[in-house]
Amino acid sequence: MSDLLRIAIVGFGEIACRQHVPAIAKTSGAALVAVVDPVKTPPGLPYFRDLQELLRDGPEIDAIALCTPPQLRQALAAAALAAGKHVLLEKPPGSTLSELAPLIAAAHEANRTLFATWHSRYAPAIGPARKLLASRTIKKVTIIWKEDVRVWHPGQTWIFEAGGFGVFDPGINALSILTEILPQQVFVRSAVLDFPANREGPIAADIELSDEDGLPIRAEFDFRQTGPPSWDVVCETEAGPVTLSKGGRQLRDGNRLVVDATDDEYPALYRRFVALTSEGKSDVDLAPLRLVADSFMLGRRRLVEAFED
Structure with missing residues (x-):
């Protein structure tokens, strides 16, 4: 892998545009290199309709930032981990508690980082x-x-x-x-x-x-x-x-x-993500999801x- 963490955002809605894009730009050791979304086409970046198209035809990437609605995240995270990519999960990390355990196991098996983010x-x-x-x-x-x-x-x-x-x-x-x-x-x-x-x-x-x-x-x-x-x-x-x-x-x-x-939540998230990937660690705290x-x-x-x- 490159010394630079090359990230693709999957799901280019408001939170991705407003928070993730500028946060990655502010993060030393990280770069946004592609976007996946079935509708939106961001200017100036390689763009793909779905994750499989990105993995098949896209540029070299090291990590996926999943910013889709939570109902979609489990299958996308599983596919990204199977492809050897680190995965950042926007909150909440999934629609159910039970779907997270297989992802944690898959990240461990693949020696990849799984980061369930709680930006607040x-x-x-x-x-x-x-x-x-x-x-x-x-x-x-x-x-x-x-x-x-x-x-x-x-x-x-x-x-x-x-x-x-x-x-x-x-x-x-x-x-x-x-x-x-x-x-x-x-x-x-x-x-x-x-x-x-x-x-x-x-x-x-x-x-x-x-x-x-x-x-x-x-x-x-x-x-x-x-x-x-x-x-x-x-x-x-x-x-x-x-x-x-x-x-x-x-x-x-x-x-x-x-x-x-002032707000510095998302740049701090990405600094943490870069550190986790460099250390070969995951961070998946499910306490807030359990309370929900x-x-x-x-x-x-x-x-x-x-x-x-």
């Missing part, structure tokens, strides 16, 4: 929040993760289809932060999921969680918020609240602003009014 964990305030909370006694956690689906996911009809996660597509970002900053494993205790009468995925969810010591945790997810989004995690401690906001870009300790930084699966398993389904995009 790489937000600039997450590391400082974890360190701050390690010295505190946490008494309660409240997550408010609400946004306007029409603004943040325009035209993405797959998100409300079976396996598309609905409001858990952004909500899993909050759960990835939660499982990163708390010292103990977290469990879902109960959930109420709001399903529009004309959709297969939930538009809102209220979830009660706790750790092994009974720490009360509540998460509120909603796709129906208008105006600015709310991406907040508030940890009540014996010394006052520790608040993560703006999706993990801002941290306050009480009233004191500790971190207020448990929410669907335990959740009480509540029908709400039809939703039209």
Whole structure:
């Protein structure tokens, strides 16, 4: 392989255009060399209609970044690993938990990297929040993760289809932060999921969680918020609240602003991907996906009014 990690993006939707392309361009030791998408044709790059066409006729590549809807990722990741390529999985890593175990085994067998990414964990305030909370006694956690689906996911009809996660597509970002900053494993205790009468995925969810010591945790997810989004995690401690906001870009300790930084999540993801491939390691943490699966398993389904995009 080349010293440069040559990457092809598979699935050239909004997240690939807005985040992955500029992040790869900023990453030393990585280069975007091809794109696969059945519809979009990016300028200035070799373009292929499907993965098999890329593998057969495309330029030499070392890695695949899978940015398709989650329902498609398992088969594409399996094919890429079988072809000897490293694989980066956009979040969520798949539609089910069971489909990830064979991919982990295949990556190990092929001596290739499998990286299940949780981009919100790489937000600039997450590391400082974890360190701050390690010295505190946490008494309660409240997550408010609400946004306007029409603004943040325009035209993405797959998100409300079976396996598309609905409001858990952004909500899993909050759960990835939660499982990163708390010292103990977290469990879902109960959930109420709001399903529009004309959709297969939930538009809102209220979830009660706790750790092994009974720490009360509540998460509120909603796709129906208008105006600015709310991406907040508030940890009540014996010394006052520790608040993560703006999706993990801002941290306050009480009233004191500790971190207020710009978005560097995806460049950090790709720096991690380059490091993993050079070290011959994988990184597949499924804790956030388990919490989503448990929410669907335990959740009480509540029908709400039809939703039209």
